[in-house]
């Protein structure tokens with residue numbers, strides 16, 4: 051693991067100050083969208099807390115940092131969920147509470163990282179109830195870091211005792227620096243394409259470069275946007291048929307198209323903050339914004355969110371996409 055974290059300067063500064071003053075926060079929630087590096091930030095904080103130099107960030111040279119970088123630090127414990135993302139209480143959560151009574155092996159702290167708690171649909175609340183005591187009265191050496199896409203899933207009693215850090219997207223410049231440093235073999239053309247697709251979301255840029263499913267979803271979302279721009283109902287239907295029968299692809303395509311529409315909304319109201327513009331198709335968003343009024347953009351965004359919610363609720367995919375196609379055609383007419 052790389053012991054640097056890109057962007058998010060304020061959050062890193064906060065962590066640095068806490069460590070330098072010896073006031074390390076003992077329970078932390080990290081939230082943010084998929085791909086923004088929540089787990090990476092959790093490991094970065096763990097490495098910073100355990101670094102022997104106490105400079106507020108991992109020095110990268112001490113024994114602790116080297117073990118953290120190799121993922122072999124015995125005092126950084128990442129809790130694992132099952133394949134569906136659920137934490138099995140008796141197998142993963144209760145053992146933390148039992149283990150927390152044991153002193154660290156090497157360092158001042160033992161850091162427990164519990165990633166993606168929101169994906170643990172069945173046990174997110176039960177897990178928090180069991181962790182509550184640990185978070186309310188942590189032993190001197192215990193740190194708990196949890197991550198989730200949104201803060202909403204946490205109990206108020208947990209939030210009130212916890213430092214909440216929101217991970218934000220990086221600037222395109224920072225994403226570019228990351229990609230150049232981590233993919234030295236990729237051509238400039240590939241990196242430019244990855245940046246256009248993933249923007250300030252380093253996880254997405256990486257997925258795009260690694261040729262995972264994300265590249266296919268980006269192509270599908272751009273094709274859907276192009277079809278919408280022609281205002282031709284048949285083309286829209288055809289673009290959506292391309293993702294029919296593949297639920298995950300359809301879901302991601304709709305989500306990415308939703309981001310294009312959201313960017314179009316921002317364009318329409320004259321918003322120019324680079325960080326607010328996140329979609330994989332900046333040109334498409336711009337053209338869509340010139341075609342629709344602000345009210346129409348907002349209405350279309352609601353329609354897209356509704357379609358995504360229906361896919362999540364396991365409604366019949368073909369019917370959901372057909373009805374979405376009809377609504378989208380009407381919206382752009």
Ligand SMILES: [Zn+2]
Nearest residue numbers: 101109112115
């Ligand atoms: Zn160090």
